[in-house]
Amino acid sequence: MNRAALAPVGDAFEESLGAFFGQGLDYVDGAVAELVRAEGERQARGIELIASENVVSRAVLEAQGSWFCNKTVEGYPGARYHGGAEIADSLETLGEDRACALFGATQANLQPHSGSQANLAVFSALLKPGDRVLGMDLKCGGHLSHGSSANISGKVYEIKAYGVRPGDGRIDMDQVRDAARAHRPKLIVAGGSSYPRALDLAAFRAIADEVEARLLVDMAHFAGLVAGGVLDNPMDHADVVTTTTYKSLRGARGGMILWNDEGLSRRLRAAVFPGVQGSPLLHMMAAKAVGLGEALQPAFKHYARRVQDNARALADEMMAQGLEVVTDGTDTPLVLVDLTALEIDGQLASDKLAAIGITCNKNLIANDPRPASTTSGLRFGVSAMTSRGIGEAEIRRVGQWIADCLLGRMTDRERVRRDSEEMARGFRYYAVSG
Numbered sequence: 001m002n003r004a005a006l007a008p009v010g011d012a013f014e015e016s017l018g019a020f021f022g023q024g025l026d027y028v029d030g031a032v033a034e035l036v037r038a039e040g041e042r043q044a045r046g047i048e049l050i051a052s053e054n055v056v057s058r059a060v061l062e063a064q065g066s067w068f069c070n071k072t073v074e075g076y077p078g079a080r081y082h083g084g085a086e087i088a089d090s091l092e093t094l095g096e097d098r099a100c101a102l103f104g105a106t107q108a109n110l111q112p113h114s115g116s117q118a119n120l121a122v123f124s125a126l127l128k129p130g131d132r133v134l135g136m137d138l139k140c141g142g143h144l145s146h147g148s149s150a151n152i153s154g155k156v157y158e159i160k161a162y163g164v165r166p167g168d169g170r171i172d173m174d175q176v177r178d179a180a181r182a183h184r185p186k187l188i189v190a191g192g193s194s195y196p197r198a199l200d201l202a203a204f205r206a207i208a209d210e211v212e213a214r215l216l217v218d219m220a221h222f223a224g225l226v227a228g229g230v231l232d233n234p235m236d237h238a239d240v241v242t243t244t245t246y247k248s249l250r251g252a253r254g255g256m257i258l259w260n261d262e263g264l265s266r267r268l269r270a271a272v273f274p275g276v277q278g279s280p281l282l283h284m285m286a287a288k289a290v291g292l293g294e295a296l297q298p299a300f301k302h303y304a305r306r307v308q309d310n311a312r313a314l315a316d317e318m319m320a321q322g323l324e325v326v327t328d329g330t331d332t333p334l335v336l337v338d339l340t341a342l343e344i345d346g347q348l349a350s351d352k353l354a355a356i357g358i359t360c361n362k363n364l365i366a367n368d369p370r371p372a373s374t375t376s377g378l379r380f381g382v383s384a385m386t387s388r389g390i391g392e393a394e395i396r397r398v399g400q401w402i403a404d405c406l407l408g409r410m411t412d413r414e415r416v417r418r419d420s421e422e423m424a425r426g427f428r429y430y431a432v433s434g
């Protein structure tokens with residue numbers, strides 16, 4: 001093809017530049033704009049109780065959509081592989097400083113693209129392939145990235161698990177100690193995705209010391225309550241702490257690693273880059289920094305307290321209405337309901353709740369007689385609705401709706417769907433259709 005044939009295309013390209021830099025989504029891409037609007041509407045009218053969700057501030061959204069998304073760097077502040085990184089260095093350093101201040105750490109890494117990436121990096125920094133890890137059984141509330149056979153962690157390392165006590169659904173520290181003595185793991189992992197209670201961090205530390213293992217605490221679900229001073233800080237006990245930044249911590253999507261021992265710094269940083277990732281997502285780094293800045297404000301303490309109060313009120317109301325709540329309550333944003341005494345499985349239960357405007361997720365419970373595809377549990381979390389301003393009276397009303405629905409006492413579903421929508425619309429949200 002000769003260049004002359006391309007000339008008109010070149011003109012069209014020049015002309016398109018104005019639109020490229022000037023026109024917004026509504027104008028450029030109606031199909032995606034419509035889906036964005038529809039999703040905003042869905043969020044605004046629903047009672048959102050998915051435990052791994054939250055609602056970020058307008059400022060966090062703005063940082064995510066900033067031109068930091070155009071910048072590529074590799075490496076860490078002061079030691080990058082690309083030029084023009086001075087401002088990115090300042091951003092990453094600011095984010096790390098905020099993370100350290102918030103959690104009383106001396107070292108932080110904000111580059112992990114997700115919580116699972118953070119965990120994979122820590123495993124690969126502290127372990128050799130084939131090394132033994134003791135973590136919480138996935139079926140009892142552990143996380144996929146702590147050694148599920150379907151996850152790389154379960155393929156590369158030898159995984160041993162501790163569970164929960166059959167009687168009260170709590171972690172039995174004697175069982176953890178026995179398992180640690182029997183298996184002599186290199187790494188012990190505490191924290192999970194559906195364990196509603198505060199961890200006995202001092203006991204985990206003592207067990208790790210006894211068997212000369214490192215201790216990793218994954219605080220993904222309760223990091224916001226630690227930041228708000230409601231729960232004990234895992235940094236006081238663990239060698240390394242990982243978290244997601246978007247659950248109760250209410251920041252941008254992604255992961256983060258915290259530690260104090262500078263002897264681990266080289267290995268932990270190298271495990272993230274170049275170990276399991278390439279360049280960091282700097283626009284998400286900006287949004288993480290904004291979220292961490294918000295969590296350092298006094299108002300975040302009130303938020304964290306209210307999350308815990310709301311979660312306890314929800315658990316309390318569900319029990320009062322006749323549902324079985326695992327561990328009879330919660331210390332965290334999570335409430336786990338056990339459906340084994342009912343006919344209904346987790347899949348059907350979450351479908352029924354969705355039909356009255358309440359979103360949550362099916363979840364395995366300890367010794368679940370049903371498979372992961374249906375389950376006998378439902379997991380709820382109050383982080384998102386608390387961000388929108390829900391209080392105890394309304395969350396109790398939601399608890400009643402849930403119990404009525406699951407226990408077959410709901411006569412007029414359509415009316416409750418309208419009532420739940422009215423309640424949801426009564427709380428603050430972004431102006432999604434404006």
Ligand SMILES: *Cc1c(COP(=O)(O)O)cnc(C)c1O
Pocket residue numbers: 052113114115116117119143145191192193218219220221244254255
């Ligand atoms: C949610 C969660 C993660 C992983 O988060 P992703 O961002 O989905 O990878 C890791 N650990 C625990 C305990 C979690 O709850």
